[in-house]
Amino acid sequence: MRIHYVLPEPMYKHYTGYPDMIGLYSEFPEHQEQRSKGQLQQANLHLVLNGKGYVKDNGKEYSLEAGQGFYYGPGLEQEYRTDPKEPWEVFWVHIAGEGVDRLLNGRGTSSVWMFAYGDLLKLKRLTGGLLELASPYERNEVQLAVKLYELLAELVLSAESLGTATTLDKRARMREAAEYIRTHCTEPLTLLQIAEQASFSTYYFSRMFHEVMGRTPMEWLFECRLVVAKQLLMSTGWTIKQVAETSGFSQSSYFIARFREHTGLTPQEYRRLYNP
Secondary structure (H helix, E strand, O other): OEEEEEOOOOOOOOOOOEEEEEEEEOOOOOOEEEEOOOOOOOEEEEEEEEOEEEEEEOOEEEEEEOOEEEEEOOOOOEEEEEOOOOEOEEEEEEEEOOOHHHHOOOOOOOOOEEEEOOOHHHHHHHHHHHHHHHOOOOOOHHHHHHHHHHHHHHHHHHOEEOOOOOOHHHHHHHHHHHHHHHHOOOOOOOHHHHHHHOOOOHHHHHHHHHHHHOOOHHHHHHHHHHHHHHHHHHHOOOOHHHHHHHHOOOOHHHHHHHHHHHHOOOHHHHHHHHOO
């Protein structure tokens, strides 16, 4: 079975990502692709729903099975094929849009990103929803863009890179660390304290946290404190110094400068806007 849709260009040009072509192949033992560098200008995502196949990277062939997938950024050299004895059922989509690299935090930009996703039923629901929306009878560009974003975001948050030392357990621990930072952000936390809480060295913790969360631990700490400060500015009449100290900032001058850098407003201007 081969389902293959070519979609018209969207009327709105600034979606994070939008399907250019989309399809599903199954019981197709001849399926294979080999593209030279620059041949495909769109990103290329494949998700294996059943069976198995192979992806070649730097001369080495990797086996993929149900619940796994691969992503090529725009313009990359590509080579992959199904297993002729156990052909994969594979969902695929070519993606246009300048925001995809940022959403995926750079995955697949210089070489293929291969990954595993633990919830196969959810994967089938998301891909099935995209295929249904891509049908000429159901096509809605806003819903297509939203559903594609949901799928990509789900992969960023929950997929596990293959062929690396990263494990699902470590990714879960990074998310636990992020929650610890959020609930203790008003305290005078240091990177060393947070890393020790997660039982990692500061270097490894910082690298893993950035890979999972898309930001450094201290950037996340600042964002959490900023949320607290905004809430206090909107709900209290406290002085800016009181707001800064209660939010976890030791110096009000630093708080004011970072607040303006992040929001484009001073704390006083923000308060007047949202708590007149």
